[in-house]
Structure formats: structure tokens, C-alpha cells
Amino acid sequence: MKTMEWKNRLASLLGIDYPFVQAPMLGITTPAMVAAVSNGGGLGSLPVGGLPPARVAALIAEVKALTSRPFAVNLFTYEVPPADQPERFDQLQQYLQQLYRTNGLTVPTVAFDTVKTHAYQEQLPVLLEAGISLVSFTFGIPDDASIALLKAKGCLLLGTATSVEEALALQAAGCDAVVAQGIEAGGHRGSFLPGPLPQVATMALVPQIIDRVTVPVIAAGGIADGRSAAAAFCLGASGVQCGSVLLRSPESAATPHHKERVGAVTETGTRITRAFSGRWARGIANILMDGIEASGLPLNVYPVQDALTQAVRKVAKELDNPDFIVMYAGQAAQLAKPLPAAVIMEAMRTAAEKILSGILWR
Numbered sequence: 060m061k062t063m064e065w066k067n068r069l070a071s072l073l074g075i076d077y078p079f080v081q082a083p084m085l086g087i088t089t090p091a092m093v094a095a096v097s098n099g100g101g102l103g104s105l106p107v108g109g110l111p112p113a114r115v116a117a118l119i120a121e122v123k124a125l126t127s128r129p130f131a132v133n134l135f136t137y138e139v140p141p142a143d144q145p146e147r148f149d150q151l152q153q154y155l156q157q158l159y160r161t162n163g164l165t166v167p168t169v170a171f172d173t174v175k176t177h178a179y180q181e182q183l184p185v186l187l188e189a190g191i192s193l194v195s196f197t198f199g200i201p202d203d204a205s206i207a208l209l210k211a212k213g214c215l216l217l218g219t220a221t222s223v224e225e226a227l228a229l230q231a232a233g234c235d236a237v238v239a240q241g242i243e244a245g246g247h248r249g250s251f252l253p254g255p256l257p258q259v260a261t262m263a264l265v266p267q268i269i270d271r272v273t274v275p276v277i278a279a280g281g282i283a284d285g286r287s288a289a290a291a292f293c294l295g296a297s298g299v300q301c302g303s304v305l306l307r308s309p310e311s312a313a314t315p316h317h318k319e320r321v322g323a324v325t326e327t328g329t330r331i332t333r334a335f336s337g338r339w340a341r342g343i344a345n346i347l348m349d350g351i352e353a354s355g356l357p358l359n360v361y362p363v364q365d366a367l368t369q370a371v372r373k374v375a376k377e378l379d380n381p382d383f384i385v386m387y388a389g390q391a392a393q394l395a396k397p398l399p400a401a402v403i404m405e406a407m408r409t410a411a412e413k414i415l416s417g418i419l420w421r
């Protein structure tokens with residue numbers, strides 16, 4: 060396959076050479092990772108979900124200092140719920156403090172009324188000021204005013220769907236491309252419609268979404284090498300987005316022991332849980348996840364639960380103790396290698412090229 064053939068409608072739309080997207084991974088993705096992938100001709104994605112606007116501005120500036128190629132900024136687009144269950148919070152905190160002590164950790168308590176997150180609406184002016192033109196998001200659809208603002212500035216919007224219905228809703232709201240996230244995926248489920256959590260695998264989800272939407276579809280979940288990338292293109296995807304495969308790269312902010320756990324994970328070593336953040340997410344099991352689940356206590360909603368567990372996660376990260384951090388990872392995470400992000404992405408693309416040569420191109 061000649062290089063030019065990668066310039067399909069998604070690559071042309073986004074202004075990139077290859078329709079290979081580095082998944083935004085809050086807490087893991089560094090500006091160096093974003094720039095490495097964008098400089099290699101793919102699309103880097105900078106996650107800023109919930110971060111203070113000043114931090115968002117600083118991170119965007121860091122990426123811009125490292126690349127002049129297109130990159131996306133990724134938002135958490137949901138309505139922050141009123142935090143109204145302090146008893147639930149305190150009860151779980153008491154249990155957790157005991158768990159921490161039993162495991163030799165001293166962790167500051169979190170005051171319920173100090174829990175604070177930054178809604179995407181607060182972050183948008185920073186993105187627009189910085190001239191960001193590619194905005195991806197998960198957890199929902201931006202409100203009408205935000206969509207109108209982004210569109211007026213000529214931004215392209217990439218929304219995350221975990222079902223056909225969500226993909227249709229994103230397209231109807233004006234999204235320019237849809238990320239179809241299968242249940243294999245590491246990290247949070249992007250699911251946002253009421254009802255049971257969609258648990259559809261990438262292989263099943265991608266073609267069914269493609270059959271129903273006209274915008275380009277980017278497959279995400281379990282894509283970790285040339286074989287899985289080629290398979291996604293065979294399913295009709297216009298692009299692929301991969302996260303877990305980059306967890307062990309030098310550009311990943313994961314600590315050494317965290318990277319070791321990813322290196323040792325098996326295909327059955329992750330599960331979806333609400334324990335860490337209050338939202339469903341796939342990660343590697345550890346004492347924190349098992350402990351919260353075993354407590355049987357009611358969990359807080361996102362982002363309150365996330366704020367509650369962040370206290371120990373911060374302490375554990377400093378100690379490089381993988382038993383009390385969050386290790387979001389997908390079912391194919393064991394395919395991650397400790398190689399630079401650009402090398403991983405290029406190897407995936409060239410291997411996919413070999414497999415795909417001769418196949419009709421979208």
C-alpha cells in the first residue's frame with residue numbers, strides 16, 4: 060500500500076497523514092506523547108477532562124512547543140451533578156481509611172465540601188483562545204451553546220459512542236466523526252444515554268455504527284498492533300484510536316511499577332468497575348479496586364467518587380505503589396511494549412499496511 064492511500068476521508072478531514080489516533084488518556088498522556096504521535100503523521104490527543112483552565116492552557120502550550128502538526132484536545136462533556144450525598148461519602152471514606160492503615164499508608168482525609176471539578180464549559184474559552192481546531196470528547200454531547208460556539212470557530216468535533224444510538228445522537232448534534240468505543244477499551248466507558256451500560260465489543264459495534272451514520276467512524280478498544288488495526292479497517296472504520304498499547308512507552312506518565320503491572324497483565328486481568336471514579340471504567344484489578352468492591356458500600360457518583368479515591372492515588376503514585384493507584388487498561392494491554400510512542404504507532408501502521416495491501420480502500 061502506498062503512503063498516499065492512508066489519506067482517506069478521515070485523514071483529509073483532520074489534516075493528518077495517517078488515520079491513526081493516540082487515545083487521550085487522562086493521567087497517562089503527556090504533551091510529549093501527543094507531539095510524538097502528531098509529529099509521526101497520526102493524531103495526538105491531549106486529555107484535559109476536569110482540569111483547571113490554567114492547567115489546560117499550560118498543557119496546550121507545552122504540546123504546541125513540541126509540534127506544529129494537528130492534535131486534538133479531549134474534554135469530559137457531561138453535566139456535573141450536584142454533590143448531595145455527604146453521608147455516603149463519609150461512610151466510604153471511613154472504610155477506606157481503615158484499608159489504607161491496614162496496608163501501611165497514611166492518607167489525608169478528603170472534605171466532602173472541597174470536592175471540585177472543572178466543567179468543560181469553563182475550559183472552552185482556553186481552547187478557543189489557543190486556536191484549537193480539533194476537539195474530542197467523551198461522557199456525552201456538549202450543550203447546544205458550546206456546540207454552536209465551537210462550530211462558529213470552525214472546530215471539528217469527535218464524539219465517543221458505545222452504542223449505535225449514541226453514535227446517531229452525536230451525529231445529529233453535529234459531530235464530524237464518531238469514535239466507536241468497544242467494551243475491550245481501557246479507561247472510562249464513554250456511555251452517556253440512560254439505560255443499561257452498553258457492553259458491545261469493537262468487532263460488533265464498528266460495523267453496526269458504520270451502517271447507520273454517514274460521518275467517519277474511528278474504531279477504539281483492543282486495537283494494539285497491525286492485526287487489530289487492519290481488522291478495524293476491514294470492518295469499515297475510517298480510523299483507529301489506541302490507548303493501552305502506549306501505556307508502557309517512555310512518554311507515558313505511568314510510574315515504573317505501574318508499567319510493570321501493565322507488562323504482566325493478561326487478557327483476563329482487567330475488568331470494568333465503578334470503584335475508582337463512580338463511572339464505569341476498565342482497569343487492572345488491585346487492592347484499591349478489590350477493596351472498594353468488597354466493601355459492598357454504596358458508591359458516590361462521578362466525579363465525587365473520583366475525588367474520594369484521588370487522595371490515596373496521589374500518595375500511592377508518589378510511593379510508586381501500584382496497589383492503590385488507578386491502572387486503567389484494556390483487554391489487549393498485554394500487547395503494550397516499552398517502546399517510544401512514535402515507534403509503536405509506526406510499527407502498527409506498517410504492519411497494518413502489509414496486511415491491508417490489495418484490499419479495497421475507503
Ligand SMILES: Cc1cc2nc3c(=O)[nH]c(=O)nc-3n(C[C@H](O)[C@H](O)[C@H](O)COP(=O)(O)O)c2cc1C
Pocket residue numbers: 082083084085087106107108133196197219240243244245246247279280281282300301302303304386387388389390391
Ligand atoms: C489509562 C486510560 C485513560 C483514558 N482516559 C481517557 C480520557 O481522558 N478521555 C477519553 O476520551 N478516553 C479515555 N480513555 C479511553 C480511550 O480514549 C480509548 O477509548 C481506549 O484506550 C481504547 O481502547 P484500548 O485501551 O484497548 O486501546 C482512556 C483509556 C485509558 C487506557
